[in-house]
Amino acid sequence: MVKPDRVAESRVQMECRLVQVVTVSDKPNGGSLVLGEVLRFHLAEDVVNNFYVDPDKLRAIGRMAGMTYCRTTDRFELKRPG
Numbered sequence: 001m002v003k004p005d006r007v008a009e010s011r012v013q014m015e016c017r018l019v020q021v022v023t024v025s026d027k028p029n030g031g032s033l034v035l036g037e038v039l040r041f042h043l044a045e046d047v048v049n050n051f052y053v054d055p056d057k058l059r060a061i062g063r064m065a066g067m068t069y070c071r072t073t074d075r076f077e078l079k080r081p082g
Contacts, residue, residue: 011044
């Protein structure tokens with residue numbers, strides 16, 4: 001649905017349409033917040049289990065700040081109020 005190619009090695013990909021770019025700071029290392037509308041997901045079959053993404057198979061890594069990253073291996077469930 002969007003023109004840019006997807007990264008073949010990525011096991012989960014999202015096709016997004018740009019909604020807004022918010023400048024957090026124009027100072028060095030200030031950065032911007034990019035907001036997009038997800039139009040379509042692409043998932044490798046080996047990470048999907050019963051129509052859900054299996055986090056153990058996905059083995060996701062997230063960026064925290066600077067050079068710090070995290071893994072999603074320490075998870076817990078929390079019931080939502082209501």
